[in-house]
Amino acid sequence: MAETPEQRNLVLILARAFAAQLATAVFLVDAEGTTIYYNEAAERLLGRRFIEGAGMPAEEWSTVFRPRDEEGRPKPLESLALGITMLKREPTHEVITITSVDGVDRTIEVAAFPLFAHTEDFVGAMALFWQHPEPERIS
Amino acid sequence: MKGKIWGSRGSIASPGQDTKRYGGNTSCIELRPPGCDVVILDAGTGIRELGVRLVREGAERMFLLLTHLHVDHLEGLGMFEPIWRSQTELHIWGPSSPVASLEQRIAMYFSPPLFPVHLSEVPATIEYHDASESEWQIDGARFSSNAIIHPGPTVGYRIESRGRSLAYLTDHEPALGADLDRDPSEWISGFAIAHGADLLIHDCQFTPNEYEHRVGWGHSTTEAVARFADRTEVDRLLLFHHDPMHSDEQLDQMREDVVARWGVDDDRCTVAAEGAKIVV
Numbered sequence: 001m002a003e004t005p006e007q008r009n010l011v012l013i014l015a016r017a018f019a020a021q022l023a024t025a026v027f028l029v030d031a032e033g034t035t036i037y038y039n040e041a042a043e044r045l046l047g048r049r050f051i052e053g054a055g056m057p058a059e060e061w062s063t064v065f066r067p068r069d070e071e072g073r074p075k076p077l078e079s080l081a082l083g084i085t086m087l088k089r090e091p092t093h094e095v096i097t098i099t100s101v102d103g104v105d106r107t108i109e110v111a112a113f114p115l116f117a118h119t120e121d122f123v124g125a126m127a128l129f130w131q132h133p134e135p136e137r138i139s
Numbered sequence: 140m141k142g143k144i145w146g147s148r149g150s151i152a153s154p155g156q157d158t159k160r161y162g163g164n165t166s167c168i169e170l171r172p173p174g175c176d177v178v179i180l181d182a183g184t185g186i187r188e189l190g191v192r193l194v195r196e197g198a199e200r201m202f203l204l205l206t207h208l209h210v211d212h213l214e215g216l217g218m219f220e221p222i223w224r225s226q227t228e229l230h231i232w233g234p235s236s237p238v239a240s241l242e243q244r245i246a247m248y249f250s251p252p253l254f255p256v257h258l259s260e261v262p263a264t265i266e267y268h269d270a271s272e273s274e275w276q277i278d279g280a281r282f283s284s285n286a287i288i289h290p291g292p293t294v295g296y297r298i299e300s301r302g303r304s305l306a307y308l309t310d311h312e313p314a315l316g317a318d319l320d321r322d323p324s325e326w327i328s329g330f331a332i333a334h335g336a337d338l339l340i341h342d343c344q345f346t347p348n349e350y351e352h353r354v355g356w357g358h359s360t361t362e363a364v365a366r367f368a369d370r371t372e373v374d375r376l377l378l379f380h381h382d383p384m385h386s387d388e389q390l391d392q393m394r395e396d397v398v399a400r401w402g403v404d405d406d407r408c409t410v411a412a413e414g415a416k417i418v419v
Contacts, residue, residue, distance in 0.1 A: 004283070004331050004334075005324060005325070005330060005331045005334050006331070007285060007325055007330060007331035007332075008326055009272070009286070010285070010286035010287065010288065010328060011286075013288070013317075013326055013327075013328055014288065016326060017315065017316025017317055018316065020316060021316060053323070116237070117237075117271075117272075117286070118235070118237055118271065119237060
């Protein structure tokens with residue numbers, strides 16, 4: 001018998017298809033917390049292109065964008081909204097500031113929620129990013 | 140592995156002059172993997188006649204694989220003669236939902252006002268098995284299932300026996316929000332179930348023009364099924380789940396369209412016809 005090819009759970013397939021159609025930034029991770037997709041809007045926000053098959057583990061995405069709270073203190077993985085969703089498998093929300101790969105600081109709201117295919121079948125999580133508008137500059 | 144098509148129509152039974160050649164009964168396929176009791180794919184109206192034959196044969200143990208519980212895949216179960224016999228042992232696989240078991244979901248149809256008798260009153264012994272995403276073995280046949288894109292919990296099945304394989308993905312819209320040519324295979328609904336199958340039985344309900352007004356209804360076009368067959372590298376393709384509004388002549392034209400788009404020899408693609416034999 002031929003080896004069965006890898007197949008993503010249907011919930012993740014639908015989540016990715018949904019995210020791909022959205023103008024809102026979406027970040028999708030698998031059950032281990034590795035990024036499996038982020039859409040074009042998220043690419044712009046993070047300053048980094050999504051590369052198929054080159055998923056970032058949680059340790060990487062939780063540090064590479066230097067997330068910090070409103071006081072400027074660094075936020076570790078377990079206090080980030082997506083980190084809490086991964087660890088506790090519950091929806092969360094936060095306001096953080098990140099520095100994108102292209103060096104721009106952005107304050108964003110994050111709403112993260114777990115994806116369950118069935119009651120006990122945790123397959124990953126989705127985070128929506130909403131950028132706060134830039135303050136108007138007086139020239 | 141041998142079998143027979145007892146119903147290949149989608150949505151609603153549609154007998155009549157225009158559908159005489161390919162048939163009007165809704166989804167039901169009989170399979171006979173070597174060394175295994177009868178396997179039945181879906182319980183559309185075609186299962187009634189199959190039931191008569193199974194009783195005549197004296198069959199007592201049988202396996203029913205439901206892809207989902209839309210009426211055209213379940214409506215024949217009440218008229219499936221073996222369930223009204225106490226000596227029958229029926230195993231039903233099908234998808235549960237996030238909030239209800241397979242048995243509870245079937246019982247919603249099998250009860251008044253939709254049906255006069257409650258499921259609990261059926262004399263046959265019925266065992267229910269969740270097939271949301273699983274693999275199992277019965278005698279010499281290996282089965283696997285995966286959730287696929289269609290409104291509501293729906294699965295596709297793969298049956299393998301003696302090195303031969305059949306994939307059954309009726310009611311499937313893999314092109315929804317996806318690029319079947321470019322997306323990585325792991326992100327294509329149904330890919331693992333269909334990949335390399337000797338025979339793929341697949342939804343082909345719409346023409347591309349009809350689909351424009353039916354996106355998200357859970358069905359495939361001639362274009363999508365040709366791409367899916369090409370991408371999954373199946374050997375043969377059987378077009379299934381015919382639209383009740385399509386005549387035999389229209390189905391012939393749709394097959395020609397699939398063959399042209401797939402770019403394969405004519406004999407690798409056929410239209411599922413009621414009464415036709417399956418050999419894998």
